[in-house]
Amino acid sequence: MASKNLDLRRFPGFLPLTYLCLFLLYAPLIIVMIYSFNDSASITRWDSMSLRWYQEVFFGVEAPKFRTATFNSVTIALIAATSATIIATMAATAMLRSGKFRGKSASFALINLPLMVPEIVTAVATLIFFSAIGFKAGYLTIVLAHIVFCIPFAYLPIAARMQGIEDTFEQAAQDLYATRFQTFRLILLPLMTPGILSGFLLAFIISLDDFIITNFVKGAGVETLPTAIYGAVRQGIKPNIMAISTLLLLVSVVFVTLSYFVGRMGEKNK
Amino acid sequence: MAAGPQPTPNSNTSTYAGFGIPLILPAWVIIGFFLVVPVCVMLIYSFLTKEFRGGVIWEFSLAAYDQFFFDRGLFGDEAPKIEWTYISIFWRSIWQAAVATVFCLIIGFPTAWFIATRTGRNRSIWLFLITIPYWVNLLIRTISMKFLIRDNGPMNELMLSSGLISEPIHIINTNLAVQLGLFYSYLPFMVLPIYAAVERYNFALSEAAADLYASRYVTLTQIILPAVKPGIIAGCILVFVPSLGAFLAPDLLGGAKNFMIGSLIEEQFKGAAGNWPFGAAASMILLSMVLVVLTLYARQQTREQG
Numbered sequence: 001m002a003s004k005n006l007d008l009r010r011f012p013g014f015l016p017l018t019y020l021c022l023f024l025l026y027a028p029l030i031i032v033m034i035y036s037f038n039d040s041a042s043i044t045r046w047d048s049m050s051l052r053w054y055q056e057v058f059f060g061v062e063a064p065k066f067r068t069a070t071f072n073s074v075t076i077a078l079i080a081a082t083s084a085t086i087i088a089t090m091a092a093t094a095m096l097r098s099g100k101f102r103g104k105s106a107s108f109a110l111i112n113l114p115l116m117v118p119e120i121v122t123a124v125a126t127l128i129f130f131s132a133i134g135f136k137a138g139y140l141t142i143v144l145a146h147i148v149f150c151i152p153f154a155y156l157p158i159a160a161r162m163q164g165i166e167d168t169f170e171q172a173a174q175d176l177y178a179t180r181f182q183t184f185r186l187i188l189l190p191l192m193t194p195g196i197l198s199g200f201l202l203a204f205i206i207s208l209d210d211f212i213i214t215n216f217v218k219g220a221g222v223e224t225l226p227t228a229i230y231g232a233v234r235q236g237i238k239p240n241i242m243a244i245s246t247l248l249l250l251v252s253v254v255f256v257t258l259s260y261f262v263g264r265m266g267e268k269n270k
Numbered sequence: 271m272a273a274g275p276q277p278t279p280n281s282n283t284s285t286y287a288g289f290g291i292p293l294i295l296p297a298w299v300i301i302g303f304f305l306v307v308p309v310c311v312m313l314i315y316s317f318l319t320k321e322f323r324g325g326v327i328w329e330f331s332l333a334a335y336d337q338f339f340f341d342r343g344l345f346g347d348e349a350p351k352i353e354w355t356y357i358s359i360f361w362r363s364i365w366q367a368a369v370a371t372v373f374c375l376i377i378g379f380p381t382a383w384f385i386a387t388r389t390g391r392n393r394s395i396w397l398f399l400i401t402i403p404y405w406v407n408l409l410i411r412t413i414s415m416k417f418l419i420r421d422n423g424p425m426n427e428l429m430l431s432s433g434l435i436s437e438p439i440h441i442i443n444t445n446l447a448v449q450l451g452l453f454y455s456y457l458p459f460m461v462l463p464i465y466a467a468v469e470r471y472n473f474a475l476s477e478a479a480a481d482l483y484a485s486r487y488v489t490l491t492q493i494i495l496p497a498v499k500p501g502i503i504a505g506c507i508l509v510f511v512p513s514l515g516a517f518l519a520p521d522l523l524g525g526a527k528n529f530m531i532g533s534l535i536e537e538q539f540k541g542a543a544g545n546w547p548f549g550a551a552a553s554m555i556l557l558s559m560v561l562v563v564l565t566l567y568a569r570q571q572t573r574e575q576g
Contacts, residue, residue, distance in 0.1 A: 099284030116513030
């Protein structure tokens with residue numbers, strides 16, 4: 001019986017297609033990683049292995065440009081992800097812990113709105129808006145735009161986590177005369193920590209990842225890592241771009257892995 | 271509806287009753303002020319007169335929409351004909367997004383099925399493997415794709431040296447390159463919702479079908495596909511919608527001939543060649559198309575849930 005049962009789950013050709021899927025997803029990234037260690041200045045010919053382009057990234061002619069861009073990217077992502085996480089945590093508490101209130105269903109649509117509007121439309125609208133109110137494009141406009149689209153990404157894991165926490169602990173606290181603020185700070189928040197952290201990390205990556213909206217609202221002079229890379233790639237892919245790509249790729253993978261494990265933290269030993 | 275013993279703990283508790291509005295307020299302020307209002311301003315801008323060197327003159331005009339849909343000759347004094355330039359760019363975008371969606375479905379469905387039929391740890395490892403690439407910077411993924419499929423890139427080199435082909439295959443700057451790029455950008459969006467649907471699929475149905483002598487193919491098309499259809503539709507929308515307005519894939523992989531909506535809009539905001547009202551109008555048209563798709567989807571969802 002068991003073998004027959006298993007058989008029904010199996011379709012010929014699905015396994016190869018899954019491997020093909022995995023191959024398609026990873027091949028381009030792995031190739032770029034390999035070629036980033038290529039000593040040759042031409043991206044076509046393979047010479048020998050070296051760390052030359054990594055040295056170039058950190059100490060070469062363009063190093064200051066990329067360093068500033070990295071600094072901008074990281075600080076923007078930190079500010080945007082922190083703000084979005086705070087806003088999303090409050091919003092989740094409102095949506096899941098505060099009973100009914102006016103505009104609740106509209107609020108749900110609003111939080112997800114940044115996911116529905118195409119990125120390029122958000123970019124155009126934000127650019128036009130800042131120009132219309134005479135707000136100078138630059139660092140601050142990037143931060144504000146990033147907070148907006150980070151909110152739904154922070155909200156998803158936070159709300160998912162909150163939904164999984166029973167409110168018996170909070171009720172117990174209230175029965176023992178804890179104020180609502182104490183209940184929130186001493187009971188809900190600690191239980192929420194994994195969800196909040198994983199929401200923060202996702203928002204951080206999303207901010208770090210953004211090119212199109214940043215490109216529209218950055219104005220002249222301020223560059224983030226993606227816009228700097230895009231600018232460099234316009235003239236063709238150079239080996240140092242591959243080295244930067246590899247580094248950024250590793251950062252993303254580390255962050256997602258962290259977010260994944262943090263998000264699952266404490267779920268088993270509840 | 272009969273409520274099963276499903277533990278949906280406190281999806282609606284009220285420990286903080288009365289604080290709902292102050293708690294949700296920051297989200298309203300930020301998204302309202304920096305997304306809803308901007309979209310409204312953009313709508314207004316699409317009805318203004320263009321200023322050379324970018325920007326607008328505050329004077330009502332239908333010029334942007336007129337330019338989009340009608341051709342009035344070089345001096346604007348001829349009888350209006352339908353202007354096909356922009357419509358065809360939109361049409362090409364729809365086509366490219368649709369092809370990319372089909373690619374994603376062909377590869378994504380078997381993958382989602384395979385993962386959902388794994389057990390325990392294996393399943394989460396597979397899921398994790400599929401999601402990781404999504405979190406890698408889209409720009410970097412697109413650059414990687416460009417690097418891989420160049421005329422003298424590693425893919426051609428490998429196939430040439432192995433004797434599979436005698437001439438390099440020219441992919442870059444073709445429609446196929448853009449489709450590949452879009453496929454690569456959004457593939458995980460197809461896998462995840464289908465995975466979620468297959469996971470909920472009751473395999474007793476397959477057994478019943480098999481007991482009644484249904485072939486594997488019949489079981490797939492008559493039983494499984496209808497059951498997981500919501501996941502397939504969700505996946506298709508999640509791939510199609512962002513593909514429609516994508517910028518990086520057509521820009522980096524498609525070259526000048528394979529213009530899509532994203533590039534058309536972007537061009538209107540770059541320097542002297544720009545035309546802000548026209549860019550705003552094109553954005554509004556794109557947004558309306560997306561909203562139509564999403565509304566149809568929401569309608570269908572509510573109808574199915576009764």
